[in-house]
Amino acid sequence: MLLTARYVLPIAAPHIENGAVLVRDDKIVEIGDIEHLRTLHPDEPVQDFGLAALLPGFIDLHTHLEYTALRGLVDDLPYSRWKYQLLQKERLFDAQDWEDSALLGALESLQSGITTVADVTETGASGRAAQVAGLRGIIYREVATMEKPLVAGVMADAEADIEEWRRVSDGGRLTIGIAPHAPYSCHPELFRAVADYAADGTPVSLHLAGSREEYQFVKYGSSMLATDVRDVFDADAPLWLPTGVSPVRYVLQWGILDAPNVVAVHCTQVDDSDIEVLANHNIAVAHCPRCNAKLGMGITPVLKMLEKGIRVGLGTDSPAASNSMDVFEEMRIGLLVQRAVLGEQHFMVARQFVKMATLDAARALGIEDRVGSLEPGKQADIIAVDLSKSHQIPTHHPYSTLVHTANQENVLWTMIDGRVVYDAREWPTLDHERIFARAEQMRMKLRV
Numbered sequence: 001m002l003l004t005a006r007y008v009l010p011i012a013a014p015h016i017e018n019g020a021v022l023v024r025d026d027k028i029v030e031i032g033d034i035e036h037l038r039t040l041h042p043d044e045p046v047q048d049f050g051l052a053a054l055l056p057g058f059i060d061l062h063t064h065l066e067y068t069a070l071r072g073l074v075d076d077l078p079y080s081r082w083k084y085q086l087l088q089k090e091r092l093f094d095a096q097d098w099e100d101s102a103l104l105g106a107l108e109s110l111q112s113g114i115t116t117v118a119d120v121t122e123t124g125a126s127g128r129a130a131q132v133a134g135l136r137g138i139i140y141r142e143v144a145t146m147e148k149p150l151v152a153g154v155m156a157d158a159e160a161d162i163e164e165w166r167r168v169s170d171g172g173r174l175t176i177g178i179a180p181h182a183p184y185s186c187h188p189e190l191f192r193a194v195a196d197y198a199a200d201g202t203p204v205s206l207h208l209a210g211s212r213e214e215y216q217f218v219k220y221g222s223s224m225l226a227t228d229v230r231d232v233f234d235a236d237a238p239l240w241l242p243t244g245v246s247p248v249r250y251v252l253q254w255g256i257l258d259a260p261n262v263v264a265v266h267c268t269q270v271d272d273s274d275i276e277v278l279a280n281h282n283i284a285v286a287h288c289p290r291c292n293a294k295l296g297m298g299i300t301p302v303l304k305m306l307e308k309g310i311r312v313g314l315g316t317d318s319p320a321a322s323n324s325m326d327v328f329e330e331m332r333i334g335l336l337v338q339r340a341v342l343g344e345q346h347f348m349v350a351r352q353f354v355k356m357a358t359l360d361a362a363r364a365l366g367i368e369d370r371v372g373s374l375e376p377g378k379q380a381d382i383i384a385v386d387l388s389k390s391h392q393i394p395t396h397h398p399y400s401t402l403v404h405t406a407n408q409e410n411v412l413w414t415m416i417d418g419r420v421v422y423d424a425r426e427w428p429t430l431d432h433e434r435i436f437a438r439a440e441q442m443r444m445k446l447r448v
């Protein structure tokens with residue numbers, strides 16, 4: 001099939017005006033000028049998107065699909081108080097709720113042009129939803145305990161789950177990893193155990209240096225994370241003592257940064273020496289600008305990280321934090337916040353953020369040989385984004401039009417592995433009416 005549009009953004013190469021992408025089966029075969037490809041392949045069926053952009057599907061470097069139905073529940077509290085409230089509310093969910101909440105997240109991903117998720121899940125619902133939806137993903141099994149005697153049991157349960165998830169999931173599109181939740185919810189021995197387990201290259205994701213409260217918790221033993229929130233995770237854990245070091249230095253001591261395939265999430269509370277540590281250990285960073293701003297967590301020093309060669313991609317985080325899985329919002333807010341704080345000396349541009357949402361995120365996950373850009377031989381993970389609406393025309397520069405004017409509603413069509421998984425408010429892999437009805441039921445349940 002020949003896909004055509006006003007703009008084709010291969011990402012790894014300059015954009016093509018009036019471009020075309022030839023897809024056969026699950027692969028991209030050729031990219032070029034419309035007329036040229038039409039002449040070369042006169043019998044190929046054509047799907048034209050008009051005034052739109054064709055680009056690689058977004059890679060959401062950090063999310064929790066199973067938390068989607070907790071969207072909008074706690075909106076006006078800073079990180080630690082938000083987390084505390086959420087921990088209370090999520091107890092109201094039963095196993096089926098987690099499944100359907102994850103399906104809602106998978107549905108929203110496809111509609112938002114997200115073709116790969118790096119998802120942290122405790123129940124496994126995210127992986128099952130990703131599989132049903134046809135998403136590509138790294139599904140990280142979350143582990144957490146602050147009690148040393150529980151570490152071995154927590155790891156044994158996680159290893160059994162990971163083995164089972166690997167057995168039942170589509171190995172072509174889904175990879176299973178492990179996620180020690182955060183410095184305030186994991187005993188140091190748990191970091192050590194995960195590091196040993198993941199020494200074989202098993203993907204690791206951890207929330208790290210996310211909030212000021214976490215920084216205060218690790219370094220000074222203070223903040224609400226050391227009291228109320230910790231009591232929810234492990235009321236019986238011994239008193240937490242100050243470590244005197246930053247969160248990055250703290251987890252470094254416990255070996256987790258030595259694992260070969262690590263994505264650190266947030267990293268707002270890092271100084272130059274922390275950035276040096278992350279760079280020296282080849283740690284990738286999931287930047288979630290909207291969540292960081294909304295929960296008052298801080299600002300990730302993206303430019304400094306890029307200058308040190310750190311792989312940085314964008315994550316939406318869960319809708320329970322950021323309200324929607326809208327990568328356009330992440331690109332826009334991410335870019336504007338960096339411009340606001342860096343000033344004219346270090347002016348970042350729209351193209352950098354589109355790259356962070358695609359090819360750079362693929363590099364962060366080590367899957368750039370298969371996805372992240374439109375190149376012959378890569379998997380056909382492609383989206384079409386409408387650029388014809390009144391808030392978008394005229395279009396002069398496709399990258400800035402995407403970043404400054406588009407939103408998730410402008411995604412027209414989503415393809416993963418050559419299969420159309422979203423097309424004009426239709427989701428061929430999902431029962432959207434049932435999922436929307438279940439979301440309303442979950443809303444009623446959460447009202448108590």
Ligand SMILES: [Zn+2]
Nearest residue numbers: 064207317318
């Ligand atoms: Zn998260």
